[in-house]
Amino acid sequence: MTTIGDKILYLEQLTVSFDGFKALDALTLYVEPGELRCIIGPNGAGKTTMMDVITGKTRPDSGTAWFGRDLNLLKMSEPEIAQAGIGRKFQKPTIFEQLTVLENLELALAGKKGFIRTLLAKLSPTQQQSIDDVLEVIGLQDQRQLLGRVLSHGQKQWLEIGMLLMQEPDLLLVDEPVAGMTPQETEHTAALLQSLSGQHSVVVVEHDMEFVRSIARKVTVLHEGRVIAEGDMDQVQNDPKVREVYLGE
Amino acid sequence: MELRRNAFVLANDRRSTGFIATLLLVAVIVPILNRAVPSTSALHLSTYALTLIGKYMCYAMLAIAVDLIWGYCGILSLGHAAFFSLGGYAMGMYLMRQIGPRGVYGDPILPDFMVFLNWKELPWFWYGFNHFFIAMLMMVVVPAVLAGVFGWFAFRSRVTGVYFSIITQALSYALMLAFFRNDMGFGGNNGFTDFKEILGFDLHSDSTRVGLLIATSIALAASFMSCRWIVNSRAGRVMRAIRDAESRTRFLGYSVESFKLGVFVFSAVIAAVAGALYVPQVGIINPSEFAPINSIEVVIWVAVGGRGTLYGAATGAVLVNYAKTYFTGALPEVWLYALGALFVLVTVFLPRGVVGLLPSRRKLVKE
Numbered sequence: 001m002t003t004i005g006d007k008i009l010y011l012e013q014l015t016v017s018f019d020g021f022k023a024l025d026a027l028t029l030y031v032e033p034g035e036l037r038c039i040i041g042p043n044g045a046g047k048t049t050m051m052d053v054i055t056g057k058t059r060p061d062s063g064t065a066w067f068g069r070d071l072n073l074l075k076m077s078e079p080e081i082a083q084a085g086i087g088r089k090f091q092k093p094t095i096f097e098q099l100t101v102l103e104n105l106e107l108a109l110a111g112k113k114g115f116i117r118t119l120l121a122k123l124s125p126t127q128q129q130s131i132d133d134v135l136e137v138i139g140l141q142d143q144r145q146l147l148g149r150v151l152s153h154g155q156k157q158w159l160e161i162g163m164l165l166m167q168e169p170d171l172l173l174v175d176e177p178v179a180g181m182t183p184q185e186t187e188h189t190a191a192l193l194q195s196l197s198g199q200h201s202v203v204v205v206e207h208d209m210e211f212v213r214s215i216a217r218k219v220t221v222l223h224e225g226r227v228i229a230e231g232d233m234d235q236v237q238n239d240p241k242v243r244e245v246y247l248g249e
Numbered sequence: 250m251e252l253r254r255n256a257f258v259l260a261n262d263r264r265s266t267g268f269i270a271t272l273l274l275v276a277v278i279v280p281i282l283n284r285a286v287p288s289t290s291a292l293h294l295s296t297y298a299l300t301l302i303g304k305y306m307c308y309a310m311l312a313i314a315v316d317l318i319w320g321y322c323g324i325l326s327l328g329h330a331a332f333f334s335l336g337g338y339a340m341g342m343y344l345m346r347q348i349g350p351r352g353v354y355g356d357p358i359l360p361d362f363m364v365f366l367n368w369k370e371l372p373w374f375w376y377g378f379n380h381f382f383i384a385m386l387m388m389v390v391v392p393a394v395l396a397g398v399f400g401w402f403a404f405r406s407r408v409t410g411v412y413f414s415i416i417t418q419a420l421s422y423a424l425m426l427a428f429f430r431n432d433m434g435f436g437g438n439n440g441f442t443d444f445k446e447i448l449g450f451d452l453h454s455d456s457t458r459v460g461l462l463i464a465t466s467i468a469l470a471a472s473f474m475s476c477r478w479i480v481n482s483r484a485g486r487v488m489r490a491i492r493d494a495e496s497r498t499r500f501l502g503y504s505v506e507s508f509k510l511g512v513f514v515f516s517a518v519i520a521a522v523a524g525a526l527y528v529p530q531v532g533i534i535n536p537s538e539f540a541p542i543n544s545i546e547v548v549i550w551v552a553v554g555g556r557g558t559l560y561g562a563a564t565g566a567v568l569v570n571y572a573k574t575y576f577t578g579a580l581p582e583v584w585l586y587a588l589g590a591l592f593v594l595v596t597v598f599l600p601r602g603v604v605g606l607l608p609s610r611r612k613l614v615k616e
Binding site: 055078079082083088090094095096097098099103106107108113114115116118119120121163167 | 479482483484486487489490493494497498499500501502503504507508510511
């Protein structure tokens with residue numbers, strides 16, 4: 001489908017302002033198919049606003065956002081964007097607390113999601129298989145019958161990543177996946193995200209520099225709604241502009 | 250069905266079976282106690298009591314309808330009495346047409362109140378209501394269309410929570426005011442009463458009352474089972490997801506609005522059928538049935554019984570209404586205080602309602 005040179009995500013000249021404050025200021029960013037991209041930047045740099053624009057939650061004042069060559073994200077509703085193959089993991093784990101791990105994954109299954117269809121829906125063997133596969137990837141096979149609310153913080157984060165995977169997305173947006181995690185959980189998450197890139201494009205927003213260093217091949221630094229640097233971790237850390245706004249002052 | 254093998258669901262299954270069994274028992278035993286046991290026997294059940302039980306079952310249906318949307322989908326409707334009353338009015342129109350020339354004024358076509366208002370002919374919207382089938386159709390279609398249009402606007406504009414509750418109150422109140430007007434053609438503040446027969450059976454005979462009770466039991470069982478089927482389907486899990494995290498559900502690609510609209514309309518239809526069964530048993534329908542307080546009472550029944558269980562809602566409806574019958578007879582001035590106190594106590598001390606007191610082997614980890 002995608003030929004070499006085609007990007008999976010094109011954001012060009014995006015500007016979003018809230019009461020005069022420019023959350024995004026002519027932001028331009030491209031994501032390659034299958035890449036694992038980390039986005040860093042100080043608070044207020046526009047990371048979350050960018051995610052909001054991509055998922056249809058916020059509409060920009062100007063600029064364009066295309067998913068692949070054919071889908072204009074600015075013309076699509078939130079459910080349409082989700083259906084088209086962009087999955088988002090929020091900063092705070094938001095799983096369904098009163099449903100079991102299995103049920104959480106079941107609801108996240110890709111496919112038609114109308115009222116009548118879901119009323120009559122049954123798990124097909126293939127769907128059961130893909131749920132089992134995802135359970136294995138996120139390592140929650142033994143917790144499948146537990147209610148969401150009894151999971152640990154890390155398990156909730158993985159379950160949510162699992163729910164994203166059920167949607168078979170082409171692009172995964174992951175917001176601060178390791179905030180509040182223990183070192184072991186962080187390590188597990190790094191391995192998980194790395195195993196996902198390749199089949200999926202993964203965009204991770206994260207503050208934890210150690211974590212970013214351990215997973216990222218390419219890092220984009222945002223500041224005041226603009227990209228100020230892009231490259232591998234060493235390049236970025238040695239960039240004088242980045243040192244000025246972010247690392248040292 | 251691996252998805253359903255958990256202890257909480259199993260406990261719910263057991264109790265639901267128990268509920269259906271109880272209902273079946275009532276539908277068999279009550280008519281026997283009324284018809285077959287001689288009135289001299291201590292076991293005899295009066296027709297008054299039998300009708301009362303039928304009335305409670307209509308309330309139980311209404312409570313189940315509210316629990317379906319509130320307990321499972323988080324939509325707090327404070328206007329369900331409106332759908333109940335609309336169903337009741339549709340049935341009332343049929344029953345009025347059945348009176349025929351036996352009315353006080355003896356007009357073969359026009360109900361008494363129209364003769365009294367000096368109307369010369371039947372308004373167009375009364376046509377067809379002399380046929381039971383058409384009346385039955387209207388008692389479902391009218392509330393469904395109203396719920397559909399109302400819900401479409403409300404849910405599409407993402408009106409949620411307390412704002413939704415308030416506009417449902419307004420809806421019910423507006424309908425009450427409209428039905429109070431004589432020129433609406435629904436009997437004004439007197440509503441409809443003095444019914445004679447239904448489907449050719451005398452409404453005052455004991456055997457018709459028994460028939461109505463059995464019909465109500467069947468309708469209650471059918472509503473209960475269809476609601477259970479919905480909440481146990483994947484759509485039911487989506488509803489609970491909407492209740493707990495609406496925007497998250499939207500991000501999963503579900504059109505939250507269409508789910509809300511679907512269950513809201515279905516719930517309105519159950520409420521309307523309950524109202525339609527209620528009217529021939531109590532013998533009257535008037536605009537006070539639309540009163541906002543009635544809708545609020547339903548929510549109290551559900552909260553008292555236990556929200557999000559269906560059988561709990563039905564239990565709450567029966568318990569609270571039994572208490573109401575008792576209090577309004579013995580200590581009428583105390584009733585509203587007792588109801589208020591009950592609601593507060595249950596909310597504070599029994600968040601899972603009366604059925605939450607039932608012994609359960611509730612555990613989070615399943616075998």
